Amino acid sequence: MFSGSHTSCFQSRRGAVLIVAMLISAVIALMLGSYLSLNLTSTRLAFRSFQNHAAVNLVEAGAEEALWSFNRDNQGQADAWTGWSTSGSEAWKKFSGFDFTQNTTGWVKVYVSNTQPSSNDSPKIVALSSVNPPNSAPATRMMEITLRRRSYFANGLIAKDTITFNGNNATVDSWNSDPDNDPNTAPIDYDPDPSHGIRKDGGTVASLSVQNTAVLLNQADIWGYVYTGGAQPQVGNQGSIRGASTPAGVKIDPDRVATDFNAEFIPITSPLGGTTIPFIGSVLGVAGTTTSWRCSSLSLSGNSTLTILGDVTLVLTAPSGSSALSMAGNAQIIIPSGSSLTIYTEGDVNIAGKGLTNNNTQSVSFQLWGTNQSVAGQSIQVAGNGALRGIVYAPNSNVKINGNGDVMGSVVANTITLVGNAAFHYDEALANFGGNASFGVDKWRELTTPAQKATYDNKFSGW
Amino acid sequence: MTTSIPHTKIRDSKLARTTGFSLVEVMVAAGLSTLMLTAILGAFNFIGRSGFRASSYSQIEAQIRRGLDTFSNDARMANDIQWNSAQSITLSLPTAGNGSSDVTYAYDASTTGATAQSFYQMSGSPGSGNAKRVLIRDLDPTFSFARFKLEQNGVTNNSAVNDLETKLIQINLKIVQSALTAGQSSQSSKSARYLLRNKRVSN
Numbered sequence: 001m002f003s004g005s006h007t008s009c010f011q012s013r014r015g016a017v018l019i020v021a022m023l024i025s026a027v028i029a030l031m032l033g034s035y036l037s038l039n040l041t042s043t044r045l046a047f048r049s050f051q052n053h054a055a056v057n058l059v060e061a062g063a064e065e066a067l068w069s070f071n072r073d074n075q076g077q078a079d080a081w082t083g084w085s086t087s088g089s090e091a092w093k094k095f096s097g098f099d100f101t102q103n104t105t106g107w108v109k110v111y112v113s114n115t116q117p118s119s120n121d122s123p124k125i126v127a128l129s130s131v132n133p134p135n136s137a138p139a140t141r142m143m144e145i146t147l148r149r150r151s152y153f154a155n156g157l158i159a160k161d162t163i164t165f166n167g168n169n170a171t172v173d174s175w176n177s178d179p180d181n182d183p184n185t186a187p188i189d190y191d192p193d194p195s196h197g198i199r200k201d202g203g204t205v206a207s208l209s210v211q212n213t214a215v216l217l218n219q220a221d222i223w224g225y226v227y228t229g230g231a232q233p234q235v236g237n238q239g240s241i242r243g244a245s246t247p248a249g250v251k252i253d254p255d256r257v258a259t260d261f262n263a264e265f266i267p268i269t270s271p272l273g274g275t276t277i278p279f280i281g282s283v284l285g286v287a288g289t290t291t292s293w294r295c296s297s298l299s300l301s302g303n304s305t306l307t308i309l310g311d312v313t314l315v316l317t318a319p320s321g322s323s324a325l326s327m328a329g330n331a332q333i334i335i336p337s338g339s340s341l342t343i344y345t346e347g348d349v350n351i352a353g354k355g356l357t358n359n360n361t362q363s364v365s366f367q368l369w370g371t372n373q374s375v376a377g378q379s380i381q382v383a384g385n386g387a388l389r390g391i392v393y394a395p396n397s398n399v400k401i402n403g404n405g406d407v408m409g410s411v412v413a414n415t416i417t418l419v420g421n422a423a424f425h426y427d428e429a430l431a432n433f434g435g436n437a438s439f440g441v442d443k444w445r446e447l448t449t450p451a452q453k454a455t456y457d458n459k460f461s462g463w
Numbered sequence: 464m465t466t467s468i469p470h471t472k473i474r475d476s477k478l479a480r481t482t483g484f485s486l487v488e489v490m491v492a493a494g495l496s497t498l499m500l501t502a503i504l505g506a507f508n509f510i511g512r513s514g515f516r517a518s519s520y521s522q523i524e525a526q527i528r529r530g531l532d533t534f535s536n537d538a539r540m541a542n543d544i545q546w547n548s549a550q551s552i553t554l555s556l557p558t559a560g561n562g563s564s565d566v567t568y569a570y571d572a573s574t575t576g577a578t579a580q581s582f583y584q585m586s587g588s589p590g591s592g593n594a595k596r597v598l599i600r601d602l603d604p605t606f607s608f609a610r611f612k613l614e615q616n617g618v619t620n621n622s623a624v625n626d627l628e629t630k631l632i633q634i635n636l637k638i639v640q641s642a643l644t645a646g647q648s649s650q651s652s653k654s655a656r657y658l659l660r661n662k663r664v665s666n
Contacts (some may be wrong), residue, residue: 448536
């Protein structure tokens with residue numbers, strides 16, 4: 001009896017301890033479970049975030065492949081679209097086999113709207129990527145990229161080295177001769193009257209140089225922007241850098257000066273074709289016709305004139321260091337309305353005398369392409385009679401523009417010097433003057449909503 | 464010789480053992496119980512605080528990820544930026560066609576209101592008065608945006624000084640969450656530098 005009562009008492013106590021221990025264990029297990037759940041959620045979020053970023057990188061890689069094909073095609077490479085499925089001008093390709101470790105794979109499908117764009121077309125690239133983890137839903141991204149051809153003349157005055165304004169009243173501003181980017185509509189001429197709303201504050205002066213002499217504005221007034229490779233532009237007491245949004249009284253608007261300018265100056269070569277002629281008379285070309293000519297040099301003096309008829313391309317073959325084009329006395333080159341002149345040369349150019357008389361509204365009617373790639377470079381001097389309209393691309397030349405009147409167009413050179421009180425007007429339409437230039441990204445747009453994605457759903461289904 | 468123990472003595476001894484504990488026994492037991500309970504309570508308190516903090520950090524992490532993800536989507540697409548202050552920017556986003564729409568991202572430094580001490584998104588310019596969507600709460604006033612230009616050869620400091628040359632944008636933030644018994648949980652974050660892909664800079 002005694003011993004039975006003693007055992008029961010101990011059993012009762014052991015049971016209580018067991019219950020308490022189980023309760024404590026349950027609480028600890030609950031907490032550990034919460035921890036594990038929390039960690040699992042955090043890990044899943046981290047993985048999801050990683051997969052989403054990987055999908056962005058993948059979709060951009062796919063678009064980059066299409067852009068590469070566009071520019072290969074633009075260079076005339078026959079294999080540019082090899083491996084792509086095509087139908088008319090459309091193309092498709094799937095890039096797969098991307099390994100993100102931990103059994104996560106990825107693919108990207110790319111659709112191209114127009115593989116044979118003309119100079120004014122803006123083809124689209126649409127890419128859809130998918131990163132597929134083993135035990136959860138794939139992370140997908142869709143992106144639409146609109147392309148356009150790059151322009152050599154995206155800014156007004158561009159130099160690898162220095163840009164110097166020597167005049168006391170030189171000015172720079174801009175206008176757009178072709179705001180609708182349609183060559184079939186009549187171009188708009190520059191108009192300084194502010195009430196007409198044609199003059200704009202987009203006159204850009206840019207130098208790649210990091211030296212503090214990169215842009216010497218002196219007393220010039222810039223109605224636009226100044227870019228350098230690192231140094232601040234030097235502005236005289238009477239000079240200014242302003243725009244429409246600049247507060248009154250501010251001479252140098254800090255929001256209109258950037259020190260991040262970087263550009264690639266691509267060398268140009270002369271075209272190979274053209275009829276070789278021993279000398280150039282008083283008329284060159286045929287009205288309403290596109291013609292190409294080759295001549296060693298052109299020299300005009302006295303009262304001699306050269307009239308251009310039709311769209312004329314002239315290659316002056318004089319070698320580097322020699323005179324390719326020289327004018328003196330009252331000599332002048334006349335480009336009547338409806339005609340154009342494009343000159344390629346690596347020799348020196350001196351358009352003086354009465355200079356160049358261009359009766360067209362758009363600056364592209366006179367183009368001077370400097371092909372010199374020698375260490376010494378080439379010298380280009382241009383003087384205008386009245387308004388000087390033209391574009392100059394000569395990345396290895398020292399360009400000097402003389403004149404007290406209007407200078408309209410764009411200049412790309414090694415150094416640029418504006419002598420006199422020229423009023424330089426950058427034609428913003430030149431930013432669309434791509435010709436056969438390479439393609440770049442004009443607009444990058446991620447398609448996030450179902451409605452946006454639905455536009456291209458049929459392009460990505462079934463393959 | 465035999466010794467006999469009287470029956471009554473055995474009964475008395477049994478009674479004495481079952482009638483209760485001595486004072487010393489009770490005090491020892493109470494002391495041990497107190498120590499044990501204190502240890503258990505301490506452990507529970509520690510585990511509770513740790514649990515709260517872990518939960519806070521997880522919540523902070525999720526908030527930051529979601530907020531930065533929303534911001535990065537718009538920043539990547541922006542074709543222009545307006546620097547309102549170090550705690551407020553307005554991005555222009557391209558829409559279908561040639562249009563664009565503005566969206567403002569900012570930190571509300573006030574201590575009262577629905578967006579107090581939060582990083583929020585609002586369509587339109589800062590003064591548009593449109594509804595604000597809170598992305599990240601409980602932010603320290605040190606919240607700031609940083610802007611950068613494209614990297615150039617030979618240039619070590621590529622901080623941008625104006626909107627014109629701004630090509631990348633970054634967010635620096637610190638979340639501080641506090642509870643009465645569990646103290647503070649804080650986490651500082653510096654986002655990636657988001658490239659404003661559609662924004663043209665001088666080059």
